[in-house]
Amino acid sequence: MLGLSIGKILLTAAVIAAVFYGWKWLSRVQQLGAATRKKVNKKTGNGAPPPANEAVDMVQCPACGDFIAAHGARSCGRDDCPYPG
Numbered sequence: 166m167l168g169l170s171i172g173k174i175l176l177t178a179a180v181i182a183a184v185f186y187g188w189k190w191l192s193r194v195q196q197l198g199a200a201t202r203k204k205v206n207k208k209t210g211n212g213a214p215p216p217a218n219e220a221v222d223m224v225q226c227p228a229c230g231d232f233i234a235a236h237g238a239r240s241c242g243r244d245d246c247p248y249p250g
């Protein structure tokens with residue numbers, strides 16, 4: 166019968182199932198990782214400063230025109246600078 170035995174067919178089916186469920190599991194893990202990173206980014210937006218390897222939003226100081234990090238902005242020293250410090 167074409168060299169196919171029940172054992173070979175079952176083994177092939179098992180390999181296909183393992184690849185299929187492995188692929189599903191991997192994509193689910195990646196989705197969870199992305200969702201967790203989004204949550205962490207939202208949390209750090211109003212709390213701790215973002216990790217050093219990530220981009221930081223910059224705002225322009227209306228007094229001197231310099232661009233400074235939006236989070237934890239410090240005064241440039243001019244009297245009309247709106248930032249604390």
Ligand SMILES: [Zn+2]
Pocket residue numbers: 226227228229230231240241242243246
């Ligand atoms: Zn300034």
